Amino acid sequence: MIGISDIEAAARHIAGHVVRTPTVPSPGLTALLGVPVTAKLELLQRTGSFKARGATAKLLSLSEAERAAGVVAVSGGNHGIALAVMAAALEVKATVVMPRTASARSIELAEEAGASVRLTEGMDSAFELVLRLRDEGLTLVHPFDDPVVIAGQGTVGLEFAEDAQELTDVIVSIGGGGLIAGVAAALRARRPDVRVWGVETEGAEAMSAALRAGGPLRVPVSSIVTTLTAPSVSQLTYDHVSALVEEVLVVPDREAVQGCLDLADRAKVWTEPAAGCLLPAARQVAARVGDGARLGLVVCGGNATPGDLFGWADRFGLL
Known part of the structure; x- marks a missing residue:
C-alpha cells in the first residue's frame, strides 16, 4: 500500500515540474447540487490533466x-x-x-x-x-499499475487536504484506479474522516466489476469516455480502492456528457466526460449523505475539444 511518506516524497520530486492547481469553492456547483462544493481543478495542470x-x-x-x-x-x-x-x-x-x-x-x-x-x-x-x-x-511507464505513478497522482489528494476547507466526501473518477488510489491514501492520512467515492461510466466498469468479483478481471469496454476505458484494474489499485474507498458508483455516458455541459455553465470550466461524470455521482452522494454534506470534486481533466463535446451532446440529444 502507498503511504503518506511516499506521496510526500513524490510531491517534493515533482514540485518544480508540475502546477499546484487551484482548490476553490464553486458557488455555481453549490447552487446546482444544493450542498457546498469545492473543486480541485486538475484540468489546469500541465498537459490538461492530473496525469x-x-x-x-x-x-x-x-x-x-x-x-x-x-x-x-x-x-x-x-x-x-x-x-x-x-x-x-x-x-x-x-x-x-x-x-x-x-x-x-x-x-x-x-x-x-x-x-x-x-x-x-x-x-x-x-x-x-x-x-x-x-x-x-x-x-x-504504466498508467496505474506502478507505486511511483500512484504516489505522484496522490499529490492531488495531498494538496486537496491542505487547501480545502471542511469536507465530508470527495469524489474521484476511475479508469485504471491510479488517481483514486493515490488520493484515497493521501486523504486517509491527512483527512481520515473524509469519505472517498469513485465513479465510472457504463461500459468502463473495471473497478466496480473487480469489487464484485473480489479481484481484478478483464471487462468489455464500450463507453465513449476513452480516458476511463482500462480493460482491467491492477491488483495494486484494487487493493487501495477495496480498503480505502466508500463505494464506486456507475453513471451513464449521457449523464457524463451532461455533466460537462453543467460544469461549463455553472462552474465555468471546460472539462472532458471523465470529469463530467463527477456531477451525476455527486448528486447520488449528496442524497445519501443528506444534511451536512460538503463535497469535494477532483476535476481530473479538460482534454476535449468543442467538436468532441458538442458531438457527444448532439448524439445524446442534449443540445
Whole structure:
C-alpha cells in the first residue's frame, strides 16, 4: 500500500515540474447540487490533466539506462499526452500506444510533443502492444499499475487536504484506479474522516466489476469516455480502492456528457466526460449523505475539444 511518506516524497520530486492547481469553492456547483462544493481543478495542470504528476514522478525515478532506452506507455489519451510532454521536457524519447478510439486531439498533442504514436484497434490490443514493446527493451511507464505513478497522482489528494476547507466526501473518477488510489491514501492520512467515492461510466466498469468479483478481471469496454476505458484494474489499485474507498458508483455516458455541459455553465470550466461524470455521482452522494454534506470534486481533466463535446451532446440529444 502507498503511504503518506511516499506521496510526500513524490510531491517534493515533482514540485518544480508540475502546477499546484487551484482548490476553490464553486458557488455555481453549490447552487446546482444544493450542498457546498469545492473543486480541485486538475484540468489546469500541465498537459490538461492530473496525469502529468504520475508521469513526471516516474520519469524522475528512472535510471540513466532506463531513460536512454526510451519510455513507452499505453493510454486512452491523457496519460499518453502527459508522458509525451514531460518526457520531451526531460529529454527522454517516448512512444505512446493508443486505441484508434482515442480523440484526434489527444493523438495530435502526443505527436506534437515529439512522441512516436502507435495506434491499435482497441484498448485490449493497445495493452498487448505496449507489453511487447517493453519486452523489446523500452522502459514501461504504466498508467496505474506502478507505486511511483500512484504516489505522484496522490499529490492531488495531498494538496486537496491542505487547501480545502471542511469536507465530508470527495469524489474521484476511475479508469485504471491510479488517481483514486493515490488520493484515497493521501486523504486517509491527512483527512481520515473524509469519505472517498469513485465513479465510472457504463461500459468502463473495471473497478466496480473487480469489487464484485473480489479481484481484478478483464471487462468489455464500450463507453465513449476513452480516458476511463482500462480493460482491467491492477491488483495494486484494487487493493487501495477495496480498503480505502466508500463505494464506486456507475453513471451513464449521457449523464457524463451532461455533466460537462453543467460544469461549463455553472462552474465555468471546460472539462472532458471523465470529469463530467463527477456531477451525476455527486448528486447520488449528496442524497445519501443528506444534511451536512460538503463535497469535494477532483476535476481530473479538460482534454476535449468543442467538436468532441458538442458531438457527444448532439448524439445524446442534449443540445
